[in-house]
Amino acid sequence: MSVTTYNLPAVLVIEDEVQIRRLLRGCLERNGFQVVEAPNGEAGLANAISTQPDAVLLDLRLPDMDGLEVLKRLREWSDAPVIVISVRNREADKIAALNGGANDYLTKPFGTGELLARLQVALRSRLPMTKPEVFHSGPLTVDLTTRTVTIKDRIIKLTATEYSLLLFFVQHAGKVLTHGQILSEVWDVQEPNETGQLRVYIRYLREKLEPNPAKPQLLMTEPGVGYRLVLRD
Amino acid sequence: MNCAKGPNYLPHERPNGSSDEMWKPRSEQNGYRVALGSGLSRKYREISANRLYHATVIDERIRGHGPRFIDSPRSAADGDRGKGADSRSIRTSENHLLAVVTSNTACEEIVRRTERLATDLNCPWIALYVETLNPPGEAEHAQVAQTLALAGELGAEVITTTGIDLVQSLLRVARQRNVTQILIGRPAAPGWHFFSRDRHLRRLARESGGVDIHVVCSSLEPSALGNQRWQVFNGSTPSQYLIAVTMVAAITGVAMLLGKRIGPPHAAALVFLLGVVVLGCFVGRGPTLVAALMSALFWDYFILPPVYEFRINHIEDGMVFGMYFIVALIMGQLTTRIRTQQEIERLGEERATALYLLTRELSEATNLDQIVERAVQQMERVFQAQIAVILADASSHAHPSPHHASKFIPSSDGVRAVAWVFEHGQSAGKFTGNLPVADALYAPLATSEGMVGVVGVRFGQSIPPTVHQLNLLDAFLEQIVLALDRQRLNEISEKAQVLAESERLTKTLLDSMSHEVRTPIAAITSATSTLGELEKANPNQLQMEMVAEIQEATGRLNRLMGNFLEISHLESGAVKPNLNECEVSDLVYTVLSEMEKELSRHKVKVVVEPDLPLVPMDFVLMQQALTNLLSNAALHTPGGTLVEVSARLQNDALSIIVADTGPGIPAASLDHVFEKFYRAPNAPVGGTGLGLSLVKGFMEAQGGLVKAENPKVGGARFTLRLPLSRTPASDKAAL
Numbered sequence: 001m002s003v004t005t006y007n008l009p010a011v012l013v014i015e016d017e018v019q020i021r022r023l024l025r026g027c028l029e030r031n032g033f034q035v036v037e038a039p040n041g042e043a044g045l046a047n048a049i050s051t052q053p054d055a056v057l058l059d060l061r062l063p064d065m066d067g068l069e070v071l072k073r074l075r076e077w078s079d080a081p082v083i084v085i086s087v088r089n090r091e092a093d094k095i096a097a098l099n100g101g102a103n104d105y106l107t108k109p110f111g112t113g114e115l116l117a118r119l120q121v122a123l124r125s126r127l128p129m130t131k132p133e134v135f136h137s138g139p140l141t142v143d144l145t146t147r148t149v150t151i152k153d154r155i156i157k158l159t160a161t162e163y164s165l166l167l168f169f170v171q172h173a174g175k176v177l178t179h180g181q182i183l184s185e186v187w188d189v190q191e192p193n194e195t196g197q198l199r200v201y202i203r204y205l206r207e208k209l210e211p212n213p214a215k216p217q218l219l220m221t222e223p224g225v226g227y228r229l230v231l232r233d
Numbered sequence: 234m235n236c237a238k239g240p241n242y243l244p245h246e247r248p249n250g251s252s253d254e255m256w257k258p259r260s261e262q263n264g265y266r267v268a269l270g271s272g273l274s275r276k277y278r279e280i281s282a283n284r285l286y287h288a289t290v291i292d293e294r295i296r297g298h299g300p301r302f303i304d305s306p307r308s309a310a311d312g313d314r315g316k317g318a319d320s321r322s323i324r325t326s327e328n329h330l331l332a333v334v335t336s337n338t339a340c341e342e343i344v345r346r347t348e349r350l351a352t353d354l355n356c357p358w359i360a361l362y363v364e365t366l367n368p369p370g371e372a373e374h375a376q377v378a379q380t381l382a383l384a385g386e387l388g389a390e391v392i393t394t395t396g397i398d399l400v401q402s403l404l405r406v407a408r409q410r411n412v413t414q415i416l417i418g419r420p421a422a423p424g425w426h427f428f429s430r431d432r433h434l435r436r437l438a439r440e441s442g443g444v445d446i447h448v449v450c451s452s453l454e455p456s457a458l459g460n461q462r463w464q465v466f467n468g469s470t471p472s473q474y475l476i477a478v479t480m481v482a483a484i485t486g487v488a489m490l491l492g493k494r495i496g497p498p499h500a501a502a503l504v505f506l507l508g509v510v511v512l513g514c515f516v517g518r519g520p521t522l523v524a525a526l527m528s529a530l531f532w533d534y535f536i537l538p539p540v541y542e543f544r545i546n547h548i549e550d551g552m553v554f555g556m557y558f559i560v561a562l563i564m565g566q567l568t569t570r571i572r573t574q575q576e577i578e579r580l581g582e583e584r585a586t587a588l589y590l591l592t593r594e595l596s597e598a599t600n601l602d603q604i605v606e607r608a609v610q611q612m613e614r615v616f617q618a619q620i621a622v623i624l625a626d627a628s629s630h631a632h633p634s635p636h637h638a639s640k641f642i643p644s645s646d647g648v649r650a651v652a653w654v655f656e657h658g659q660s661a662g663k664f665t666g667n668l669p670v671a672d673a674l675y676a677p678l679a680t681s682e683g684m685v686g687v688v689g690v691r692f693g694q695s696i697p698p699t700v701h702q703l704n705l706l707d708a709f710l711e712q713i714v715l716a717l718d719r720q721r722l723n724e725i726s727e728k729a730q731v732l733a734e735s736e737r738l739t740k741t742l743l744d745s746m747s748h749e750v751r752t753p754i755a756a757i758t759s760a761t762s763t764l765g766e767l768e769k770a771n772p773n774q775l776q777m778e779m780v781a782e783i784q785e786a787t788g789r790l791n792r793l794m795g796n797f798l799e800i801s802h803l804e805s806g807a808v809k810p811n812l813n814e815c816e817v818s819d820l821v822y823t824v825l826s827e828m829e830k831e832l833s834r835h836k837v838k839v840v841v842e843p844d845l846p847l848v849p850m851d852f853v854l855m856q857q858a859l860t861n862l863l864s865n866a867a868l869h870t871p872g873g874t875l876v877e878v879s880a881r882l883q884n885d886a887l888s889i890i891v892a893d894t895g896p897g898i899p900a901a902s903l904d905h906v907f908e909k910f911y912r913a914p915n916a917p918v919g920g921t922g923l924g925l926s927l928v929k930g931f932m933e934a935q936g937g938l939v940k941a942e943n944p945k946v947g948g949a950r951f952t953l954r955l956p957l958s959r960t961p962a963s964d965k966a967a968l
Contacts, residue, residue: 017752017756019752019753019756020752020755020756020759023756023759023760023763024759026763027759027763030763061748087747087748087751087752087755088747089795091853108751108752108754108755108758109751109754109755109756109757109758109759109787109791110755110758110759111758111759111762112759112762112763112766113762113766193811193813195813195814195815196813196814196847199814199815199816199819199847200847202816202819203816203819214818214821214822214839214841215822215826216822221819221823223823223852223853223856224811224851224852224853224856
C-alpha cells in the first residue's frame, strides 16, 4: 500500500476551513491522489518544500497571510501547478491570481467533478509530451518545428500574429491566459484594458480553427478574465 | 498739448524701420514730448480717445508689442467676480497692466480701455487707487468707488493704497506686481501746474524705469479735476478758519498793547511766526495759509512803522515780510503733511487691527454659526452698521433667509437685491449701481466653489461709504470667505472620512458574508457531488432523487447569496464598469454555453446580426445581465418554449433582445419587474426577486438600459440597450 501511494500524484491543499479540507481529502484520495493538508500559508509553504507536491489547491483567504502572497512565494522556486479555490468570484481576483502564476481558478462552491477535471488538465500540462515538438488537442495539431497548423489533416494558413498568438496558447494549453498576459506576450502592450485588437484576432483564429466559430470548442472565452486553449485527447 | 494734436499720430507716421519695441511719435512739437523733455528716452505714448480711429489704430499697435495670442477670450468682461479671478489665473502673458484710478470721471474710460487692452493681450490687469494727501470730497469718493467697482466687475485686481506721494506709491505697486504698462489719465487743463498731475506725469515718466506709461486722453471733460486747485482749502472746517483769524487778531492785539516793549517790529514778527507755526500744528493747511497771510498784513499794518499803513519803507522790512510769509507757508505745509501722515497711519493701523481682530475671531470659530456670529459682531463694530448674513442653502436656494445672527431682515427690495447678488455674484443695493433702492448694501461671499452667501450692510451713515470703508469691507468679506471655505473643506474631509469608513465596513461585511455563507455551501456542494458520483456507481432511485433535491436547493441558495452580494455591491456604488470593445457574438455564445444546462428544456434560437462592430461594454456585467435574463426566461416559461436571443444595431445602440413565447409578464407587474425583491403574483418558485433589478443595475452602470414588454405576438420581451459611442453620460458612469 505504501509503495503504491508513493507513486500517486501528491496534492497539497492549503485551506483554513477544516470541513473543506476533509471533503477535499476524501474526494481526492478516492480518485487516486495523495493529499497533504495545510491550514495556513506558513504551513503550506513549509509542506510545499518538504513534500514537493505535483499540484497545489490554494485558498485565497488564509488566517496568516493572503493566498496571493503564498502564491508569490511559492512561485519563487516552484513551478508546480496551482489551482486557486476561493469564494471570491470577482474577475479582478481571478486576474490577480492568474497573473500571479496560478494555473487555474475555481470559484467555491464547485462540484468534485469539475475540480478533478481541472486537476487533470493541470497535471497533464506538466507531463512531458511524447513528441514535444508536436501539439495535439482534439482536431488541432500544431507542429512547432515546421510551424504548420492542421485541423483534421487540413493545413490552416495563419498570419504571423495569428501564429504567435496560437503558439502562446499552445505553450500554456489548458491554462487560462489573462488579457494582460496575452497582450504583453504577443503584442508587447502593457495596457491590459486595450483588448479590442486581441478580440479581433481571437475571432480570426476561431474562424480558421473552429468548425463553428460562434460556438468555440478549442479557444474558450473566460468572461472578464481571458481565454483558454482547451486540452483534449 | 491737447487732443487736437491727434493727427500727429496718424499711423503712417510711424518711423519706418523703427526696431524699438515701442512706438515714439515723430513730432517733437508734441506737447508731452516737450513737457517730458526731448532727451527722455522713456517709452511713451499718448492715446487720443476722442478720435476713435486713431485710438483704435494705436491700440492695435500696442497689442503688436506684446506677445500675440490667437485666442483672447473676453471672459474677463463677463462681469462675474469669480470668473474674473479665474481668467486672471489662466492668463499667462508676460504683460501686466495697471490702470490708475483717480476721482476723475474720465477714469471709467481708462479702466475700460485697460480692460480691453488686457483682454487683447491676454494678460492680467490692476486698477489702482492711491489716496494722497488731499482726501477727496464725498462726490469724488463716490466716483472713485464706482470706478473701482467697475474695474472689479471687469476682472481687474483692485488695489487701493495710501501714500503721500502719488508717483512713488504708484511705482511701488507697479514694481511689486511686475507691471509692464501703466495707463494714466491726462492731467487737468493747464494753469495750476504746481499742483496738477502734469508734474506727476513728468516724474512718472522719469522714474518709471522699465515700465511703459500710456497717457489716455478722454473725450469726457474731466469734471472733478477742477477741484484739485482748491483742494488746498479742503478738509478744513470754518471753525478752524475762525481759530486762525482769532489767533492772529489776538497776537496783533498783544503786540500792539506791548508796543515798543518787545523791541523792534522784527521781534514782533517772530511772535507772529510762532503763532502761525503753532496754528499749523492744530488746523489744516488752508487756515494756516490764511493765518500766514493775515499775520504778514497785520504786522505790516499795525506793527511796522509807519503804523496803520500798508507801506514798507526799508528793503530789509520787505525782505522780512517776504521771507516771513514764505516761512509761514512752509511751516504750515510741513505741519499739515505730518498730521496727514499721522492720519494715514492711524487709518492703516485701524484697518490692520480690525482685520487682525476679525481673523482671530474667525480662526477661533469652530462651526458655521460661530463664523457668522463673529463676523457679524466684528463688522458691526468696525462699520457702525447693521449686518445681515444670508447663506446659500442648497435646499432652499430660491428663498434664502437671513442667518439668525443677522441684525436686520432685508426689506422686499433688499430680498430682490439679495437674489440679484446670488445670481450675479456682484454687489447690489444701496450705494451701488444695482437696485440702489434697497435698504442696505449687499455684497457677495464667493468661494472657489461659487456663491456661498450674501452680506447685507446697513450703514448708520446716510452718505455713501468711503473708499476706505469699501476697501475694508472687501478685506473683511475675503476673510469671511476664507473662513467659510475652510469650514466647508473641513466638512467635506469629515464626510469623506465617514464615507470611506462606511465603505470599508460594507466591504468587510460583504467579504465576510460571502466567505461565511459560501464556505458551508461549498462543503454541501462538494459533499453532494461526491454523493452523486457514488450513487451513479450503485444506483438507488430514492437516494439519487434526494441528492438531486439537495443539489438544486444548494444551487438556489448559492444563487440567492450571489445576487444578494451583487446587489449590495451595486448599491454601495463600488461597481466600476470596465468598458472595452467586445464582440457581441462572443458574449451571446459564451452566456449560452454556460446556460446550456439551465436551458436544456427549452428551444433556443440565436439571431446575431452578422458584421456587428465591436461594442464598448463591460463584458462581465453584460454577461451577468444576459445570464439573468435567460435564467428568468427559463424559470418563467414552461419547458419546450422557444427562447430567442437576438442582437442587432438600432439607432446607434446595440440591442440584445431576449424574447420568449411563454405566458408573458402580467400587465400589473410590467412596471415593477425591475424592482428589488418584486415577485410577480404567479411567479414560480425558484427565483430570488433580485435577478431583474440586477440586470437594471448592471445596464445602468454601463450607461445603458433595459426594458420589458409584452409584444403583440405573445410572450415576454426584454431588451438590453448599450450606446455604441461613449456618450458623456456613459463616461460619467464609467468613472
